[in-house]
Amino acid sequence: MRLELITFGEPFQGSTPWYRIQMDNTAPSATIIVDGDEYTPGVTITVEFVARDLHFGHFGLSTLPNTITTPSNQPSTATPSNTETSLSGDAWSLNTASPINMRPCGYVIHLEVYDNTIVNSVPGHTMGTLTMPASAC
């Protein structure tokens, strides 16, 4: 972009150089790879997820609900949260027996992926989300 300046009488006064700005209006990709809909209570589920973007920010994995009445364990992964996964996906796991025994019920695995793009000229970033609902109780 460049800015041109004129007087009220409109003689041209000059312009700035062309300033280069990199745009990114593409949301990150978020994918959870599962191998089934139902799992036996007490097992550790180990599957994969993909969190990627050209200008990657960070990702977050969570299990829902996670309340006092319906507590749940949270997924874990060896991939640092500010590092994008491989194209084919990185492993994540959910231990349904520790630290609590999760009730036989339907849970949601929620993946949020953010890029580090400055969106709307303010702090905060573009988000891509994916939820994997499980069967109801």
Added chain:
Amino acid sequence: MLKSGALKPPAVAAKIEEWKAVGLDFQAALATLEDTSGDVSYEQLDCLGLDYNREVPYWGNRLDAHVQIRPGTPGEIVPKIGAIGGVGLAYIDTAFTGMTYPGAVFGFYSTPTDPYDNTRMCAFGSLVTVQAAPYFGYKYRIWVQKANGASLQLLTDPVCVIDSGGNGSYHFPNLGGFFTYLDVSQNINSMVANA
């Protein structure tokens, strides 16, 4: 009054008469003119210092000062952009990558542009604001184009501004896409465009 070579007794006498005719005392004026130094006959230099209470009479003074003159034409108006996307231009690599430099912060918030790893560079998305200090009595317009030179276009969307009373309004361009610079009291954030 007296030219070189004209100091002859008849001429001086004539001048004295002229002075008398207008009520001036020529001899007294000469005596005052000759008395150009203070009486320092009593002085003995036993130390050196500045003491205004012991100041001797003096006439005249001198003050030295260094003055630096910037290059360029006096009063020159230089087109400038201060911030893009809420980030000061000094934090953006506007020559090559078009992304923020590592360690960049937002102008308003002083928070890192990438709070999770501020060594990473950031791109821009969605609405990109442009801020610039106003030049009263001037107009501006802003062009954008793709990096390959394609799609040259003017930014003519009205600009949302806030005045010093906290009231928001939209500032519209004139013919040719030119906006009038608003005074800071009318545009406290110095917003000049939305890209």
